[in-house]
Amino acid sequence: EAGVTQFPSHSVIEKGQTVTLRCDPISGHDNLYWYRRVMGKEIKFLLHFVKESKQDESGMPNNRFLAERTGGTYSTLKVQPAELEDSGVYFCASSQMGFSYNEQFFGPGTRLTVL
Amino acid sequence: GENVEQHPSTLSVQEGDSAVIKCTYSDSASNYFPWYKQELGKRPQLIIDIRSNVGEKKDQRIAVTLNKTAKHFSLHITETQPEDSAVYFCAARETGGGADGLTFGKGTHLIIQP
Numbered sequence: 001e002a003g004v005t006q007f008p009s010h011s012v013i014e015k016g017q018t019v020t021l022r023c024d025p026i027s028g029h030d031n032l033y034w035y036r037r038v039m040g041k042e043i044k045f046l047l048h049f050v051k052e053s054k055q056d057e058s059g060m061p062n063n064r065f066l067a068e069r070t071g072g073t074y075s076t077l078k079v080q081p082a083e084l085e086d087s088g089v090y091f092c093a094s095s096q097m098g099f100s101y102n103e104q105f106f107g108p109g110t111r112l113t114v115l
Numbered sequence: 116g117e118n119v120e121q122h123p124s125t126l127s128v129q130e131g132d133s134a135v136i137k138c139t140y141s142d143s144a145s146n147y148f149p150w151y152k153q154e155l156g157k158r159p160q161l162i163i164d165i166r167s168n169v170g171e172k173k174d175q176r177i178a179v180t181l182n183k184t185a186k187h188f189s190l191h192i193t194e195t196q197p198e199d200s201a202v203y204f205c206a207a208r209e210t211g212g213g214a215d216g217l218t219f220g221k222g223t224h225l226i227i228q229p
Binding site: 040046047058 | 116119121147149151157158159160161164166204206210215216217218219220221222
């Protein structure tokens with residue numbers, strides 16, 4: 001079974017440009033999460049989808065970030081316009097519904113560098 | 116919201132020795148505490164977790180202990196091996212509260228010296 005996949009693995013953009021990150025969760029996983037790790041700091045929660053609905057977006061830093069999960073399958077995270085402080089590794093994770101302690105499976109991450 | 120502190124940031128031990136990584140959390144409502152291991156260039160992977168109704172859990176060479184009163188939990192690795200070298204993250208979460216995101220510590224870089 002394929003794990004969580006993310007695309008691209010790396011992205012280098014200039015300040016002010018737009019970048020869209022994609023996450024494909026494990027098939028059948030209704031829960032999808034986005035996290036971000038800025039250099040040397042903790043992995044920080046951004047938001048949580050249950051199927052296509054945003055369950056919790058309390059971690060989204062500001063309105064330059066837009067996450068979608070149309071159809072409840074893959075998800076995209078768009079940053080527009082990108083700022084220097086957006087640099088970091090963006091992780092996606094997914095888990096099954098129905099059990100509170102279900103393991104969150106992580107993707108390999110997208111390393112975003114904003115110059 | 117929840118805040119998780121993790122220490123040390125770097126830990127170097129001789130192969131075969133034990134390693135201990137400690138975390139504290141702030142929200143007494145947190146009831147689920149997973150540990151993730153991230154090897155260089157790879158994704159974070161769950162290695163062990165503990166729920167608040169249990170004080171200790173063991174899986175081969177790794178164990179986790181939880182002290183709810185003091186709000187701290189620790190990861191213990193015995194008989195360390197070179198493949199244990201990685202960054203380890205502790206995390207906390209309140210299940211059933213509607214907010215399912217994990218709150219992570221800053222990570223511990225574990226180095227196993229041959």
